[in-house]
Amino acid sequence: MHGVLAYCRAGFESECAQELGGHDRALACGGFARTRAGSAFVEFILADADTANRFDAAVRWRDLVFARQRLQLAARIDGLPERDRLGVLMPAIRAVxxxxxxxxxxxxxNDAARELAALCRSLNHALIAALKRERLIESTSSRRLHVCLxxxxxxxxxxxxxxDxxxxxGGIPRLRFPSSAPxxxxxxxxxxxxxxLDAGERERWLRPGLHAVDLGAAPGGWTWQLVRRGLHVTAVDNGPMDAALLAGGLVTHLREDGFRYRPTQPVEWMVCDMVEQPRKVAQRMAEWLVGGWCRQAIFxxxxxxxxxxEEVMLCRRLVEQAVAASGRRLDWxxxxxxxxxxxxxxxxRCIAT
Structure with missing residues (x-):
C-alpha cells in the first residue's frame, strides 16, 4: 500500500480529505481519498512508492489544518487473529x-476505537520488545513506526x-485541566x-514581562495561560472576569467591544476566542497584524x-491579501x-519580504 493515513476529528473526515486532495492536485500525484463518516481517519491512496515519497516530502504535517497526525502508509492488514496479532503484523513491519x-x-x-486502548497498550509493549530483539529500535533514527488499529x-x-x-x-497532547483556570x-x-509554536519560539515570545491583549477574554481561560507565563494582559470583554485572575496584578480588565478596541501601544501578543462569523474575525485579525498593533496573534x-x-481557505486569503498589500508576507x-x-x-504574524 502506498499513500497517507491522516488522523482527524470525528466528523471532519471530508475536510481532511479535501485538504489532502488539494495538495495532491497541486503536485499532480493522481491520488484519491477513502473516508468513512465518523471514523476519525482518512486513507489517501497514491499509485506507487515514488509518488508516495514525493507527496510525503512535499506535504508537511505542520502545514495541514485538519490532520492531527499524518503517516506514510506501508500496509493494510485485515483479518488479524485474536491470539497472535503481533505474529501477523511483524512480517509487514519488517518489510517497511x-x-x-x-x-x-x-x-x-472515535467511539468504537476508544475501546481498543487496552489492546493497544499491551500490543505496544510486546512490539517494542520484539523490535529490540531484532535490533530494529535505534534512538538516533529519524523515523517512528506506527501501527493504527x-x-x-x-x-x-x-x-x-x-x-515533521x-x-x-494519535496527534493528541494529553493536557490536564488546571483547577485554578476559569x-x-x-x-x-x-x-x-x-x-x-516550536520550543525556541515559545521561549522567545512567551517571556515574563511581555504584553498581550485578550479579545473576548471573559471569564479568562486564555488570559490565564498568558498570566501563568508572566505576561501582562489587557483583557477586553464586556462580561465579568474571574476575580482571582484579576487579583494577581498582571491583568487589566477593559469593558469594551473586542471588535472596536485598539491598543495605545503595540503588544507582543493578541489572542482572540470570540464567537463570530469566521470572515469577520479574519478581517479583524488582519487589521491588528497589518496595523502593527501586535507582533503575533492566535485566534x-x-x-x-x-x-x-472552503471557509478556512477564504479566511486565509483575506488575511494574506491584506498583509501582501502592506508589502509583507504572512506566516500562517x-x-x-x-x-x-x-x-x-x-x-x-507578518514577516518582512
Whole structure:
C-alpha cells in the first residue's frame, strides 16, 4: 500500500480529505481519498512508492489544518487473529525497513476505537520488545513506526519523520485541566502554544514581562495561560472576569467591544476566542497584524456547518491579501486542535519580504 493515513476529528473526515486532495492536485500525484463518516481517519491512496515519497516530502504535517497526525502508509492488514496479532503484523513491519526511534500502536479518536486502548497498550509493549530483539529500535533514527488499529481485526502499518510529525500518540497532547483556570477553554490556548509554536519560539515570545491583549477574554481561560507565563494582559470583554485572575496584578480588565478596541501601544501578543462569523474575525485579525498593533496573534475561527474547508481557505486569503498589500508576507499556521470543536485555531504574524 502506498499513500497517507491522516488522523482527524470525528466528523471532519471530508475536510481532511479535501485538504489532502488539494495538495495532491497541486503536485499532480493522481491520488484519491477513502473516508468513512465518523471514523476519525482518512486513507489517501497514491499509485506507487515514488509518488508516495514525493507527496510525503512535499506535504508537511505542520502545514495541514485538519490532520492531527499524518503517516506514510506501508500496509493494510485485515483479518488479524485474536491470539497472535503481533505474529501477523511483524512480517509487514519488517518489510517497511527500519530501524525506528520508537514504535506506537494507536487507534483513531472515535467511539468504537476508544475501546481498543487496552489492546493497544499491551500490543505496544510486546512490539517494542520484539523490535529490540531484532535490533530494529535505534534512538538516533529519524523515523517512528506506527501501527493504527482501526478495530480488533484491522490495522494499518506506517511511519513518520519525527521532525515533521506530532510528538504525541494519535496527534493528541494529553493536557490536564488546571483547577485554578476559569474555564476549560484554557486548554485550547495551551495546546495551540504546544502545536503551533516550536520550543525556541515559545521561549522567545512567551517571556515574563511581555504584553498581550485578550479579545473576548471573559471569564479568562486564555488570559490565564498568558498570566501563568508572566505576561501582562489587557483583557477586553464586556462580561465579568474571574476575580482571582484579576487579583494577581498582571491583568487589566477593559469593558469594551473586542471588535472596536485598539491598543495605545503595540503588544507582543493578541489572542482572540470570540464567537463570530469566521470572515469577520479574519478581517479583524488582519487589521491588528497589518496595523502593527501586535507582533503575533492566535485566534479561533468558528466554522460553518457546510463548506468548512472552503471557509478556512477564504479566511486565509483575506488575511494574506491584506498583509501582501502592506508589502509583507504572512506566516500562517492553523490546526483543528484536539480541544477545538467546530473551529480551528490559527497562529499568524507578518514577516518582512
Amino acid at each position: 525497513g527500519g530501524p525506528w526511534c520508537d514504535a506506537w500502536i494507536e487507534a483513531p479518536d 482501526v478495530d480488533a481485526r484491522t490495522a494499518f502499518v506506517g511511519s513518520t519523520r519525527i521532525d 510529525a506530532a510528538p504525541w500518540p 474555564s476549560r477553554s484554557t486548554l485550547k490556548l495551551e495546546e495551540a502554544f504546544l502545536t503551533l 479561533n475561527l468558528k466554522l460553518p456547518m457546510k463548506k468548512r474547508h 499556521r492553523a490546526r483543528q486542535l484536539y480541544h477545538d470543536r467546530e473551529e480551528i485555531t490559527v497562529f499568524a
